[in-house]
Amino acid sequence: MNNEVNGKDLLAVGYSEGKILGLALAAIKGLSTFTREEIIALLTKVRDYPESYLDDPVLKSLATAMVEEAAAPVDDTIELTTEIRKYAIYGAAEIEYGALNQMSTAMRLPVTVAGALMPDAHQGYGLPIGGVLATRNAIIPYGVGVDIGCRMALSVFDITEEFFMANQAKFKRELIAFTKFGAGAGFHGKYKAEHEVLDRAEFNMNAFVKQLQDKAASQLGSSGGGNHFVEWGIIEFEKADAALNVPAGKYVALLSHSGSRGFGATVAGQYTRLAKSICKLPQEAINLPYLDMNSEAGQEYWLAMNLAGDYASACHNIIHKKLTAAIGGNVLAKVENHHNFAWKEQLDGEEVIVHRKGATPAGAGVMGIIPGSMTAPGFLVRGKGEANAINSASHGAGRKMSRTKAIQNITHQQMTAILKEHNVTLIGAGRDEAPMAYKDINAVMAAQNELVEVVGKFTPKIVRMADDGSRED
Numbered sequence: 001m002n003n004e005v006n007g008k009d010l011l012a013v014g015y016s017e018g019k020i021l022g023l024a025l026a027a028i029k030g031l032s033t034f035t036r037e038e039i040i041a042l043l044t045k046v047r048d049y050p051e052s053y054l055d056d057p058v059l060k061s062l063a064t065a066m067v068e069e070a071a072a073p074v075d076d077t078i079e080l081t082t083e084i085r086k087y088a089i090y091g092a093a094e095i096e097y098g099a100l101n102q103m104s105t106a107m108r109l110p111v112t113v114a115g116a117l118m119p120d121a122h123q124g125y126g127l128p129i130g131g132v133l134a135t136r137n138a139i140i141p142y143g144v145g146v147d148i149g150c151r152m153a154l155s156v157f158d159i160t161e162e163f164f165m166a167n168q169a170k171f172k173r174e175l176i177a178f179t180k181f182g183a184g185a186g187f188h189g190k191y192k193a194e195h196e197v198l199d200r201a202e203f204n205m206n207a208f209v210k211q212l213q214d215k216a217a218s219q220l221g222s223s224g225g226g227n228h229f230v231e232w233g234i235i236e237f238e239k240a241d242a243a244l245n246v247p248a249g250k251y252v253a254l255l256s257h258s259g260s261r262g263f264g265a266t267v268a269g270q271y272t273r274l275a276k277s278i279c280k281l282p283q284e285a286i287n288l289p290y291l292d293m294n295s296e297a298g299q300e301y302w303l304a305m306n307l308a309g310d311y312a313s314a315c316h317n318i319i320h321k322k323l324t325a326a327i328g329g330n331v332l333a334k335v336e337n338h339h340n341f342a343w344k345e346q347l348d349g350e351e352v353i354v355h356r357k358g359a360t361p362a363g364a365g366v367m368g369i370i371p372g373s374m375t376a377p378g379f380l381v382r383g384k385g386e387a388n389a390i391n392s393a394s395h396g397a398g399r400k401m402s403r404t405k406a407i408q409n410i411t412h413q414q415m416t417a418i419l420k421e422h423n424v425t426l427i428g429a430g431r432d433e434a435p436m437a438y439k440d441i442n443a444v445m446a447a448q449n450e451l452v453e454v455v456g457k458f459t460p461k462i463v464r465m466a467d468d469g470s471r472e473d
Helices: 007-012 019-031 036-048 060-068 097-106 161-166 168-177 213-219 261-278 296-327 403-409 412-421 441-446
Strands: 112-125 127-135 151-157 229-237 249-258 331-338 341-347 350-357 359-361 367-370 378-383 392-394 425-427 452-465
Touching (some): 007 036, 036 060, 097 112, 161 168, 161 249, 168 229, 168 296, 213 261, 249 452, 331 359, 331 367
Parallel strands (some): 425 452
Antiparallel strands (some): 151 249, 229 452, 341 350, 367 378
């Protein structure tokens, strides 16, 4: 197999001379079964989204170095508690040791009040993905995550399943026309979107945030890479839902998943570095530095985080507005929820900061969307307000296979076969996002019966994701 990739190839796709390039070349040795094109495509993706590969056995050293590149080493000055505070775990049988270990470390922070681990949990960076952590007067940038305010948005239309099946070509055409994916993707000239979020006063809070305003403007209405998507599908309500005012039946629905793009990622990186310089923790907790909410840095991050969350919401609103106008029909209901965020909430009579990194708010009566995979169903849910879960639920199925393992073990033919079996049309994506790389969403939902009530079931039909270059057709 001709898979020889050298330093010049990596320099050509954006790598720079130095330690990172050396780690990238070393990582190639673990990709011997990949083609040259697959290696270049994969390492390009790591360059753009290193946080997605922090748990990958082949690429974690490279990804970790990229994320930490600008962070100076710090001394151990803040001690962790010797006792691990108890926390609720849902679906423990399917959660890997790495996620449990990360959560246990977070429960030893001196500012921690309570925690919970959702059934889709897997190892992340700092706080595990699927981790919920309540802290006292402290905000943890990596407890929020890199993709600040990443969210789900669902629009339910008064369009029948029969109409959709007879007009799939139109739905696919409009989906391609009005969405854009991937690192750096955006709109220019007359195609740039407008939204009041760009006029928010918080953009003027300091020079760092201000210089991100132009990037935010160009990427407004676009979607990221990795597991982000926009898809058409059919949602079924087995019984009428009075709160949403939707009768029982099947309807065409639009579902999107994406976050705050380059704006949010840059904010996350800046304030994590700042937190590391201020809050010096032992090595096992090195990626959980926190900012005092009474400090200038803590207040700046809080404002920037909320701005990034509102910006992510604006991106979804623009996507849904464009596609609603393109396909016609009336929107019967719209539901939106976010993860990778922190909220001020009451817990046992005390105000705490609740971090939900890859976890969905599920307070009593709160609506949310929990997707499966490109072929597995997603669920429209209503929270039950379970106190032990800190009013939270999973944000999806969760990965059971790393990205490199998925590419190594799942063939193009297998992926094509499962898409055909489920009658799903896929635009973009690579084998790292294959349905087989994810946990069984039905098992995940069964593990959180006490957390949410299922209101509707969404079945994907036409899925668009970023093209990572690894597909063969």
